Amino acid sequence: MCYFFSYTMNANKNIFYFKPKDIRKINKEGNPKKYDFNSHDSICAYFNLNGNKCNHYEYNPYSKEFKCDKINLEDNYSDIAKSFVEKLFDLPRKRFLNLCRNYHKKVDYKKLEKDLRNIPTKEDVIELIKRIEKIEWFKPQEEPDKKKVSLKIKAILKSFKCNIGFEFEYHKLERKEDWASVRDSARDSARDSARDSAWDSAWDSVRDSAWASVRASARDSAWDSAWASAWDSAWDSAWASAGASAGDSARASEFEVVKDLMEKKGYKTNPFTKLLELWEMGLYPVGVLKDNKFHIYYVPLKIEKELG
16 A cells, blocks of 8 residues: 655656645646545556656655655665755745645545454444544644543553553643654654554554454455555644554544454453543644653644744
C-alpha cells in the first residue's frame, strides 16, 4: 500500500508526482481511470512510465520521514529524492496545509463496506470511522480540567495493560515553534531506539498481538482498508497537521477489525479508542516520554492568527 506522499524517479532522474493542478484536472473530469494520487502505479500510468524501470519513494511531510519504497535503478538516488521532497514541502504553515489537502480524500463508505466483507466487527469499524470524521481536531480551549484528563489517562494505561504510576504535563500550542516541538516529541516517542519504556512495550504488545490475530483470521484486506479509511477521515481537518492524529485513528480502526478476537487475549476494550477520547477533547496526546510523564498538548483560546 502506498502512503502520502508518493513520488517516482525515472532513469533520467526526472521526478514525477501528481501536482495539485493535475489533481484538479483529473477530478474535474470525474477521474474516469480511478487514479489514486498516492499510488506509484497511478503515477506511472498517468505519466506513461514503466514502473519497473523507476525508483519509488514515500515521504511523510508532517514527521519528515523519507522512505525508499522500491528501487529499480542502479542507485537509490536517495540524496536527490530526499532533497527534492524536503524543498517541495518547505512552505509557510497555511500553504503547507493547502498543498497537503490535495492528497487526502473523503472516505468511500461503499468501498469500505465491500472491503470489510462479512467480518463480525464490520458495523463497529464503520461506526468508529464515522466517529473519527466528527472529531474537532485541536479545538482551541481553556486549560483542560486536570482531574478529568487524569482519569482518562488512567483508563488509557489500564486498557493497554500498562500498570505504571504517572504524572502528566500540559504544553501549549501557540507558536510555529510549538508545533515543531510537538512533532519532535511525537517522533522521538515513536522512534524504535526510544521505545524502551513500559508504555512503549505495552503499545507494541497490543499492536503485535492484533496483527497476529489479523494474520490468523485472514482479515488482512479488512485491516488495510480500515487503516486507510481512518487515515483519510482524520486528515479531513486542516488542523490535523502533525500526523499523530491520523496515526492514532488508524490504529483504533485496525484494532476494531479484530476486536472480537482480542477479547480472548484479555483486551476487553479497544485501547486505541480510549486514546481517541483525548483527541475528541481537542487535545494532542503524545504519550509517555523518557521522563516517564504523559505529555499532552492543547491549543489555548488566544492563539496567533496564522501560527506561521
